[in-house]
Amino acid sequence: MIPDGIEDDDKWLAEGIAAIQLQAFYLHRALDANNLREALKYSAQMLSELRTSKLSPHKYYELYMRAFDELKSLEMFFKDESRHGVSIVDLYELVQHAGNILPRLYLLCTVGSVYINSKEVPAKDVLKDLVEMCRGVQHPIRGLFLRSYLSQVSRDKLPDIGSHYEGGDDTVMDAVDFVLQNFTEMNKLWVRMEHQGPHQIKEKLEKERNELRDLVGKNLHVLSQVEGVDLEMYKDTVLPRVLEQVVDCKDDLAQYYLMECIIQVFPDDYHLQTLETLLNACPQLQPTVDTKTVLSQLMGRLSNYAASNVDVLPEFLQVEAFTKLSSAIGRVIEAQADMPIVGAITLYVSLLTFTLRVHPDRLDYVDQVLGACVKKLSGKPKLQDNRATKQVVALLSAPLEKYNDTVTALTLSNYPRVMDYLDNGTNKVMAMVIIESIMKNNSCISTADKVEVLFELIKGLIKDLDGTSVDELDKEDFEDEQNAVARLIHMLYNDDPEEMLKMICTVRKHIMSGGPRRLRFTIPPFVFSALRLVRQLQGQGGDVVGEEVPTTPKKIFQLLNQTIEALSYVPSPELALRLYLQCAEAANDSDLEPIAYEFFTQAFVLYEEEIADSKAQVTAIHLIIGTLQRMHVFGVENRDTLTHKATGYSAKLLKKPDQCRAVYACSHLFWVDDQDGIKDGERVLLCLKRALRIANAAQQMASVARGSSGPVTLFVEILNKSVQLSLHLIEVTLIRYLYFFEKGNPNIVNAAIQGLVELITNELQSDSTTPTSDPFFSSTLRYIQFQKQKGGAMGEKFASIKV
């Protein structure tokens, strides 16, 4: 069916063109002969081809253009009276004798154009006559093209300011009236196309109709080009009349296109000054009109205008552009009850963009927009519509992008209320956007209030929202989110300790509600943030220390203690242990012995009760030893208790090598290489000896295992390894010996070292599986040699050791 239609269309077009060409040939012959009668006859016949109803608008346009070209030469002929000998007045009558209306009116327009040109009568009379007479063509397509022709030929003959057709009785007003009338009529014709033709091909008709829209819009373009249309005339005449037509035509396609046209063709400052009029039209448009796009375009133009020229900003204020736009949007949303929520939000996004560009200083405006959005969303369930959600994200992101300082967004009271309407997933996305923005701009959040607001905003990340099942979460995403929160915590900072403490308390309040899964991520940064404050207080020294000062390290430590405790329920004992130790160290630096002791106690309790995995134990014990070693705040009693415990734990580790390592590490607890550090040589030696014993025991166990294993070759390698390992333990213990020897521990005598060296040497020689040249041992020996040769006190000390 359809291909046939197209073929027919082409066929008819070809026929039409052929006929026009034939008549045009005769027409030119008549013109060459200066024969007016013939010229009129053939031109009328040629124009009769335009009476066809068979062509689609597209093809009709082609046909029209052919005729249009021919009419130009006819116009030239009419212009030259000497060629035809008929006065223009008579000619104007003569062409009206034609019986068929379409050719008659085309000819009338052609002569009319010459008539205006002759200036024998006021241009306005001719224009008025032409535009009136054209009413005779009521067929939409033919009428549109006829009027388009009228518009074309009259365009350079309008009595505009500066045109030589102005003056006398002719004023710009006449030009404007003419164009407006032609516009109105064309629009009516265009709209009428909608209601013609069968419904089955409605879509096709709509498409065809759309192709013709520029014919109508062209009139508005002409109006915008008329010099004499100044702001006043635009305001008083042009815009009201155009809008009247737009509203009256009640056609969504036309309304949308024409509003778009108005916004595009007239200057920005006109729009600004007539904002109210323009906006008042919007709620009157058909509910199916995409008013939001229209308004968005308008706001887009205005914001560009404002952006391009700072000088015009006062004008925006003067006309209260924001208030007007805002109320117009409200009315449109109200009027178009069926408008999907996404539409309304899109409008708010545009308004927000406008506000941010034009009134960047008016946060209250921004908040108003968000407030309006909240109002629209209120009473509705959370957004399900994807596009709407996207728009909300855009709405919320805009202020963040504009104000590089995210903190600004925190002062918007409606901001979190809008976020509430997002579904949980998007809420999180938005929270991430906020955090990213903070990170990107390196904004520092510096008051407790802001922290409160911020955490309220990102609460989607902070805690489980209702209705989210845990299974839905992607583990990786979750970790990303929580890491972001962790990073965010580091961005919260204030120099003033008091405020900082408040902020810390606020943060704590929020993160504690996060549930076990989040605490693992959020507590560490919180702890470090708090410890930073502690150090800061320390740095300020005694200046601020006083009875009344609310912010004391003590308080903070209390807080920390409670916080970390929460981790043990997660459970994440290893992490808690580390944090306790960190705190203990900080307390140490603050000279708060009881607190440090308390932290250690907590750490030990954790170790005892929660850390069961042997590997974890090894790590934990080393951490404990390391931290404890650095503590100087403890008195002898406390210290003894703690070191004793630590040593005890070390000796109770599961694997011998681990025991050995932990025990010799413990030796350092008794020998702090400081000015007034503990130097308990005896206990150091005890530790070392014990370590050696353990290493020996390990070695023996390994040898026994090897001996009994017999043919089971599979284990040989493993056993070899363990033998090597235990030997290595001895070697490492030797290093400790050397260390304390060097440091002058009186309990470490060179004989012991000598013994160890020999023991190792023997072992190396006896053990065939072990490579005789153990690099570790070799370098140890080299070191002893080096110390020997160094001479001096140290050289003497080492001299007696034989290697």
Next chain:
Amino acid sequence: MNYLIGAFKPSCNISITFNDAKTRKQVPFKKENGQTVMVPLFQSQENISGKVSVEPVPGKKVEHNGIKVELLGQIEMYFDRGNFYDFTSLVRELDIPGEIYEKKTFPFEFSTVEMPYETYNGVNVRLRYVLKVTISRGYAGSIVEYQDFMVRNYSPPPPINNSIKMEVGIEDCLHIEFEYNKSKYHLKDVIIGKIYFLLVRIKIKNMDLEIRRRESTGSGTNTHVETETLAKFELMDGAPVRGESIPIRLFLSPYELTPTHRNINNKFSVKYYLNLVLVDEEDRRYFKQQEITIYRLEENS
């Protein structure tokens, strides 16, 4: 043969000339045989004067029982061709019985001749004015010569000339209101008007304005009516919607119209009508006919 022809040849030539032939306006006139000739134009109450010359064939004499010139106003019905009804008949005796040997000229004059009707050439009837010169002879039969002339009568612009305004329609289907600016138009007039569409429920394709001439001849049961469409002028292309108004501007000059003739001597009438025709997409015609009066306005020249 020549002899024979010569026997039937009139023995004299008669010519009729008008005194003001040089200055009088000549207009084309279609004769019975279809030829168009130029004839002088008169109007009622004018003096018609001239000369009749009788010139015998050389060497012959014309013997007659008297010579007269008649001015005749005649109506001829085509169903009764050749039978003229004279509504005006004026006679001037030019010569008493006698003999004419050489060319002799007789002046004549009809003064302030009442010629109430215009020359008319219609479908079934014509009205003509003619000068008829008769040389009466006894046995040989009379010698007759005719000279046609035209009569046109001018009217002043009518003192009352109302517009024609009317609302017509088909219930729930089509309601229009049309207006013609006048009811009486002169021959070179322009019809200005408007058509308002009050209700349109049919798909109109186009709208024409026709000028129709209705010539009725005879009377009583013998009345014969002939209607011609002289003009078909397209007013509108396409389907209007409610509220549209379509302008009318029709120049009458291109059409061959005559003034309206009402009951000319009880023989015939010529009336004019404007017929507004709307054609729908199924080619059904909806029309409304309104009579207009056409009159001849004195041309300024």
